[in-house]
Amino acid sequence: MNKIRLLIAALAVFTQTSFAQNFIDKEITFKSPDDSISYAGTLSIPGGNKKSPAVVIISGTGRQDRDGLMAGHKIFKEIADSLANHGYAVLRLDDRGVGKTTGVYEHATTADFATDALLAVKYLRSVPQVDAGKIGLIGHSEGGAIMSIAASKSKDIKFLISLSGLAMNGYDALISQNESIVNNSTLPDYDKARSNDINERMFKTALKYADSANMEAKLNETYNTWKVKDDAYFRTLNIKFDHFRFPVYSFVNYAIGPWYRYFIKYDAAKTMANIKVPVLAINGDKDNYVVPEANLQNWRNYIAAGGNKNVETHLLKNVNHLLLPCITCNQAEIPNIKSGVSPEAFHIIFSWLKKTIK
Structure with a gap:
């Protein structure tokens, strides 16, 4: 009986420790080189004195805030909190013209959003708590194309994670x-x-x-x-x-x-052949927006065509475009889904980061 009580107590301590917030959130701003846009977001910084690997979360099509609030789910905040608790600094931004970021969203192209991502990477390189040699991008939906463009133009980006990310011609x-x-x-x-x-x-x-x-x-x-x-x-x-x-x-x-x-003119094959860093791509098999099988195949083939075979892909069962576990998996169900991002997706991400980055 005493052993059982000790085991229960130990599990309780483990659970509390696992879900304790081991990071701080900091409101940040930086400007475009010509001062035309002021970017605002949240930087999650892990505790401790070591420099941390870092990621920028890139949103998909449509005006989105830094938390990635979609159908009642704060997808990007959930991802950022989990990554920060595992020792990764995370920067998530309000899109142009959204929240505290200035600019006009409707005037921007996918290439402009890639420029925003590169400026975010530049900002992270100036943060003392960040390991400037271990900065990557996480792209959701159109964010997959955005991060591909950014990575094809910069050697400062060291890894990519695609979450329901686009890998097709426009x-x-x-x-x-x-x-x-x-x-x-x-x-x-x-x-x-x-x-x-x-x-x-x-x-x-x-x-x-x-x-x-x-x-x-x-x-x-x-x-x-x-x-x-x-x-x-x-x-x-x-x-x-x-x-x-x-x-x-x-x-x-x-x-x-x-x-x-x-x-509509975006050439994914040409762009992705210039990606030279490790890539992880995860899609749900119930994604009705980014067709999963074809896009996962493109993540492998288009990048391999440029000589980079360091690409890992995963297709998750009964998971939708927001990487939420689903039952009917239609659009109407999303606001009623109580769970967060698929635990399997998080397991894959952390395992891949551990062997690839840390």
Whole structure:
């Protein structure tokens, strides 16, 4: 009985120690070289006197704050807290025009966000508690492409971790993402086919005219031509009401913006062949945004094409785009998921970092 009590007491102490916060959070700011943007974020610094390896967390598409608040889950904060408790300094930033970071998000491209990541690395190199020779990037979703661009341009980045990260050409990514969303929706089959058809036509037109001043006119022309044929097709279905709508106005306005013009031309294979550092890529098999198998294969093949075979990939079962364990794994479920990031993902990350960086 005494041995059992001692064991229970020991486990209690271990649990308390494991979940104690062994780091401090510090509010930081730094500016772009031309002073046009002031970046703000949180730097988590592990306790102790040793210099720590460090990472910058890079967000995906859409305006996001430093905590990565998505559908009620503070994904980036959870990742940062866990890494800092394991001895890694972590910098997470508000996106341009979000929170305390200035600038206009809508004016930026994937390449601009890569510049932001490089400036964050430069800032970390100036922090006394950081080991300047062990700084890496963690990219979520589009953050995979962003960190690939950054790593292809800088020798100061020593490792990359992709979390549901993009490793596809921009055009291919848009096609695969939209097909995945459509095919996993509740639309009737005939509307799924119509949706995939118009999406492909519009994306092809956007790619062809991405550098053209008349891109808007060409997109509208493509839609109008399709609409005539689609109306005729729908009449053959003998269905009374047509509920399908393509948001042509909002799509065209979005597509003619700087981000879309750059992204649809993004060449992942060319960029990733220039990555020369160790890479870890993790995807969930229920990811409807970054198609997991194809992207994991690209992380291996595109980087290997440049001579770097130091790439490790993992496909997690029943895990979604936010790396949350899921049951139905649809978008509606995410706000109701009570658990945090997959424990398996954390186990893989820490094991890989231990053998690769520390």
